Every structure is written in C-alpha cells, then in structure tokens.
Amino acid sequence: MDRANSSNCIGPKCKENSFYCVSLCPYNAIHIEPNSDYMVLGDPIWTPDLLLATWYQAETGESPLSIEYQIGDSGGGFDKLKFKFRKESSDGKEKENIRTSIELNKRSYGARIEISVPWYGAGMSFGSISLNMMLARAKASQAWNTFVSTGEGGYPEELVPYKDHIITQLATGQFGVTEQTIGYARIVEIKYAQGAKPGLGGHLLADKVTPDVAIIRESVPWNSLFSPFPFHSVYSVEDHKKHVDWIRAMSPNPDVLISAKVSSPTDVEMVAVGCYHAGVNIFNVDGSYGGTGAAPDIAKKNIAMPIEYAIQKVHRFLVDEGIRDEITFMASGGIRNAYDIAKAIALGADGVIIGTADLVACGCTRCGNCEAGRGCPHGIATTDHELVELIQPDWGAQRISNLYYSWHNQLVDILWRLGFDDIRDLRGAGLSQKYEEYGGKGLLQSG
Ligand code: SF4
Numbered sequence: 257m258d259r260a261n262s263s264n265c266i267g268p269k270c271k272e273n274s275f276y277c278v279s280l281c282p283y284n285a286i287h288i289e290p291n292s293d294y295m296v297l298g299d300p301i302w303t304p305d306l307l308l309a310t311w312y313q314a315e316t317g318e319s320p321l322s323i324e325y326q327i328g329d330s331g332g333g334f335d336k337l338k339f340k341f342r343k344e345s346s347d348g349k350e351k352e353n354i355r356t357s358i359e360l361n362k363r364s365y366g367a368r369i370e371i372s373v374p375w376y377g378a379g380m381s382f383g384s385i386s387l388n389m390m391l392a393r394a395k396a397s398q399a400w401n402t403f404v405s406t407g408e409g410g411y412p413e414e415l416v417p418y419k420d421h422i423i424t425q426l427a428t429g430q431f432g433v434t435e436q437t438i439g440y441a442r443i444v445e446i447k448y449a450q451g452a453k454p455g456l457g458g459h460l461l462a463d464k465v466t467p468d469v470a471i472i473r474e475s476v477p478w479n480s481l482f483s484p485f486p487f488h489s490v491y492s493v494e495d496h497k498k499h500v501d502w503i504r505a506m507s508p509n510p511d512v513l514i515s516a517k518v519s520s521p522t523d524v525e526m527v528a529v530g531c532y533h534a535g536v537n538i539f540n541v542d543g544s545y546g547g548t549g550a551a552p553d554i555a556k557k558n559i560a561m562p563i564e565y566a567i568q569k570v571h572r573f574l575v576d577e578g579i580r581d582e583i584t585f586m587a588s589g590g591i592r593n594a595y596d597i598a599k600a601i602a603l604g605a606d607g608v609i610i611g612t613a614d615l616v617a618c619g620c621t622r623c624g625n626c627e628a629g630r631g632c633p634h635g636i637a638t639t640d641h642e643l644v645e646l647i648q649p650d651w652g653a654q655r656i657s658n659l660y661y662s663w664h665n666q667l668v669d670i671l672w673r674l675g676f677d678d679i680r681d682l683r684g685a686g687l688s689q690k691y692e693e694y695g696g697k698g699l700l701q702s703g
Contacts, residue, residue, distance in 0.1 A: 266322045300329045301545055302612070302622050306592055313662035314617035314655040326595040333564040334596045337686075337700050341673040354668045355678040358607045360443070360513060361537045362582050367442060367511035371607075372401040373664055374679050375597060378588055378611035379425045379447065379517075381409025382432075383460045383469040383481075384626070385615075385637050386644040392652025393614055394418035399657050405445050405609075408458060408483060410472035411437035423515065426503070428457060429483030431473040439508045443538070446499060448486060449519035451542030451560045451589035458483035461627050466639045497534035513537040519559075520544065520566035520589070525573035532574070532583050540609060541566050543589030563589045564603065571604020571684055594666035601679060602686030602700050617659040618652045674699055 267288055270276045278286050297304040309325030312318075319325060327335045360369040377393050384407060391414060397404040398421045405423040406415070410432020415422055424441035426433050428448075438444055450458070460469075460481045470477040490496050500514050515538035516531045518524070524541055531539045543563025560566075567587050574580040587600045588609035600608050612620070619634045631638030635646025667679065676682055686700030 264321050298622055300331070301590065302592065302616070303328045307616060307622065310593070310613060310616040310659060311619070314659045317658040317661040319662055319666060325593060328592065333562050334590070334592075334599050336702050337564070337599050338702075339598070339602070339670065339674060340699050340701055342675050343673045345669055345673060351668050351672050353677060354671050355680075356664060356667055356671075358584075358680065360584050362584055363535075363537055365511075366513050366537050367509075369442060369513065371403065373660065374601060374607035374667075375591075375610050376402045376423070376586075376607070377404030377614060378609045379405035379407030379423070379427075379445065380611060380615075381407030381425075381458075381460070382412050382472060383409045383464055383639060386635060386639060386647060387412055387414060387468075388644050388647045388649050389615070389618065389636050389652060390415060391418075391649035392618065392647060392656060394422060395649060395653035396614075396656035396660065397421040399653065400660050403443060406437075408432075408447060409460070409469070411440060412472060416440065425517075427483055428485060428487050429481065431475070431481065431483070435506055438503060438506055441507070441512065442509065443513045443515055444503050444507065445515040445517055445538075445540070446503070446536075447517045448490070449517070449542070451519045451544050451563070457485035459627075464627070464631055464639050466641075469639055493530040493534055496530065500535050515540055515586075517542055517588075520561040520563065522561060524561065524566050525569050528570045528574060528583075528585070529577060529579070532577075532579050536583070538584045538586055539570075540586045540588060541570060542609075543587070545590030560589075563587050563591070563600065567600055567603040567605050568687055572687070575684070594663040594670070597663065598667060598670045598682065599686065599700065601682045602684070604684040604687065606680075606683060613659065614656050617655045618647055 278288055294304050298307050305324040306328050309320045309323045312320045312323060329335065356374060357370050357372050358374045360371060361367060377397055382390060390412065393404045394415055395418065398418050403421050403423050405425050408425050408427035408429055408431055411424060419440040420442060422441065423443040423445045424437050425445045425447055462478050462480045465475065465478055465481060467477045473481060475481055490499055503514055504512060514536045516536045517540040518527050520541050520543050528539050543566055544560040545562065570585060574583065584606050586607050586609050587605040591597060591600060591608045591610055592613055597608050615636050618636055620636050626632055626637035630640040630643060632643065635643045638644060671679060671682065
C-alpha cells in the first residue's frame with residue numbers, strides 16, 4: 257500500500273488470473289497479505305479503504321482503481337443509498353459542458369456569490385488546527401473559487417490575502433471576533449451548534465492554548481477555553497433576527513451574506529423556517545457524524561440526527577412552505593467523498609460543507625487524538641511549534657486541490673450517468689416523483 261502504484265494490486269482476488277505474480281515468481285519470493293497498518297486504520301464510517309482512497313486522490317488527483325472510494329461500512333445512510341444510473345461511465349467529450357457551480361445567495365438582497373463546486377470548507381479554528389493547515393485550506397479554496405470558514409478562534413493576519421474566500425465565523429465564545437474580522441468577510445457564519453456535539457459548546461484544552469493562540473483569542477496561555485452553549489443572547493427567532501441585523505449593521509459590506517449553522521434536532525425543519533424569517537442567506541445543518549477527533553464519541557453518535565435524515569426533512573418542509581428557492585441550504589457532518597456530496601444534493605441540499613476530508617487529504621488517520629497533549633502527531637490539529645512544520649501550506653493546498661479535482665471529475669461523471677448537465681437539477685431528485693424514467697420514485701435507491 258505504500259509503494260508507487262501498489263494501490264492497483266487487488267490482492268488475493270488476483271489468484272484466478274494467469275498473471276498472478278505469486279504463482280509466476282520462479283523463486284517463490286512473493287507472498288501477499290494485508291498490510292498490518294491497514295488492519296488498524298479507520299472505523300465503519302471512515303473505513304481503511306476510504307482513508308486510503310482519499311490519500312490516493314490527494315496524491316494523484318485521480319480516482320483509485322481498486323480501493324473502495326464511494327461508500328463506507330456503516331450499514332446505513334449514505335453507505336446504503338445508491339444511484340440508479342442510466343448510462344455507463346464514459347470519458348466522452350459531452351461531459352465538458354456539465355455545470356457544477358452553485359449560488360450561495362437566493363435572496364433579492366445581498367451579494368451574488370457563485371462557487372465553482374458545490375462545497376466549501378467547514379470552520380476549523382486557529383488552535384484546533386495549525387495556522388499552516390488553515391493556510392493550506394484557504395489556498396485550496398481560492399484555487400477552486402470556493403470558501404473556507406475560520407471557525408471560532410480568530411482570524412490570523414496571514415489569512416487576510418485570501419479574505420475573498422474566507423468566511424468569518426461568530427460562535428458562542430466570540431473568541432477573536434472583532435469589527436475588523438467581520439469587515440473582512442463576504443460571508444459571516446453564525447455558529448449556533450455543531451452536529452457532533454450539540455448542547456456541549458466548544459472546548460480547547462489548555463495544552464493547545466499556546467501564547468499565539470491566547471493572543472488572538474484574547475485569553476491567557478495554557479488555560480482551557482470553553483465556548484458556552486447556547487448563545488445567551490438568543491432564545492427565539494426574534495433574538496436570532498437581532499443577531500443577523502446586528503452583523504449586517506456592523507459590517508462595512510452592505511452586501512454581506514449571513515449563514516446560520518445549526519445541529520440537527522428532530523424539529524430541524526422548524527429551525528430552518530425560523531432562519532429564513534430571520535433573514536439569513538445560507539442555512540447550514542450539521543449532522544451527527546461531523547467534527548474532528550476532538551468531539552466526544554458519546555455525543556457524536558447519540559445526540560443529533562444523521563445528516564441523511566435531516567436533509568430531506570428540511571428540503572421537503574421548505575418546498576411545502578414555498579420558500580425553498582429563497583434560501584441556500586448547505587449540509588455538513590459526515591460528507592466524506594464525491595458520492596456523499598451527490599447523494600446529499602439528491603436528497604435536497606444545494607451543496608455541502610467539508611471538514612474532515614480536507615484533513616485526511618493532508619494525512620489525518622482519524623486517530624482521534626486531536627485534543628490530547630501537544631495535539632496531532634501529523635502536524636494537523638496541533639499548535640506545537642515543531643509539529644506544525646510537518647504541514648507546509650503549499651504542500652497541503654496541493655493535496656486538497658488534488659482531492660477536489662478528483663471529486664469534481666467524479667461528480668461530473670455522476671451527473672452525466674444520471675442524464676443531468678447541471679448540478680442544480682440534481683437537487684431533491686433523489687426524492688422526486690417526476691423522474692419517471694427512474695421508476696417514478698426518484699433516482700436514489702436503498703440497498
Ligand atoms: S491524525 Fe491528527 S487530525 Fe487526524 S484525528 Fe489524529 S490527531 Fe486528529
């Protein structure tokens with residue numbers, strides 16, 4: 257698995273082939289067994305194959321030939337849903353005109369912002385990840401004409417050159433949020449909750465609060481920082497509207513877009529309508545499987561709804577209310593690859609928000625040690641001065657860009673095989689009865 261092109265090896269399954277290297281070797285020098293590293297990687301959601309496939313795409317920009325890169329092994333949700341394709345995969349030229357861009361603002365007010373791919377980067381704060389990792393994500397976002405959120409931890413000056421592609425996040429602790437950082441942004445994101453740990457707020461343990469982190473967060477080095485839950489100024493839709501109006505009043509940009517990020521409670525569709533009436537441009541539902549290794553497992557698996565259920569609930573309700581085309585609906589929390597992106601859109605989202613996959617592209621193994629001690633041994637979720645050097649911004653940006661390139665090609669292929677020439681036509685098509693050619697039940701099936 258760690259040699260050039262060795263990922264093309266199909267393992268013992270090759271035994272039936274006439275060219276099986278093990279039986280052909282005249283010196284009996286070859287044997288095949290699973291790599292022991294592979295055996296301890298991942299979990300049912302991010303399986304060893306999905307991790308390897310993401311690394312492969314980040315390295316090459318291509319889809320792997322013999323690694324499962326489309327589904328995990330959870331036995332439910334995106335891993336159970338399949339597309340009913342109409343055509344076989346092809347490299348045909350007709351794919352060139354397929355559109356993958358989406359609008360981030362459907363309101364009559366605010367900037368018209370179109371991103372070239374139907375995803376942008378989730379908030380990961382300075383402190384939870386390194387500055388180099390933030391820069392890598394910002395550079396990749398600029399290259400793909402999309403965005404990445406600062407997360408709650410301030411806006412390092414090094415990010416300012418990329419400000420046209422950076423979302424300023426305002427969360428409950430309001431760490432590092434100033435009029436200046438609101439002023440940088442074309443989009444401001446109000447984070448009410450995170451799907452991986454709704455009701456728990458945020459936490460950055462003392463070991464990661466280095467002097468640099470403390471300065472930008474206006475706190476004290478080596479002291480744990482907790483973001484409360486909820487915003488103690490927001491207990492109703494009216495309060496929420498005041499928040500939205502406050503940001504619009506404070507921003508020097510009269511066209512600033514406001515996004516609201518919420519978790520996925522069972523009545524999430526009511527929250528969506530509330531956000532619409534409060535005037536937000538982007539509504540972001542974060543499902544239960546998002547988050548880095550810092551979110552406790554007990555919360556991740558037991559509190560919020562998986563995103564697959566939440567998306568179609570919100571989409572259908574917004575359609576019934578007659579406001580679906582006035583708000584951009586982004587889904588996050590457990591989106592791992594291009595197939596998950598396409599399925600989320602087919603269930604009713606306009607686009608998705610990516611977090612963990614960016615980190616995996618840069619070598620994250622999902623070991624879950626993000627919060628421990630000096631943080632990530634790979635230099636991703638750490639603020640340790642030595643460890644951060646393991647990720648250089650240009651290297652990381654190239655890895656993430658390669659992954660996006662591979663995803664883009666896969667998305668175009670999915671659209672082509674489904675018979676669409678615009679990703680916007682895919683929205684909700686997995687549920688819609690109007691796709692008679694797919695048997696009248698939409699183009700997603702379970703099984
Ligand atoms: S590899 Fe690093 S970023 Fe990934 S889960 Fe482990 S500690 Fe966190």
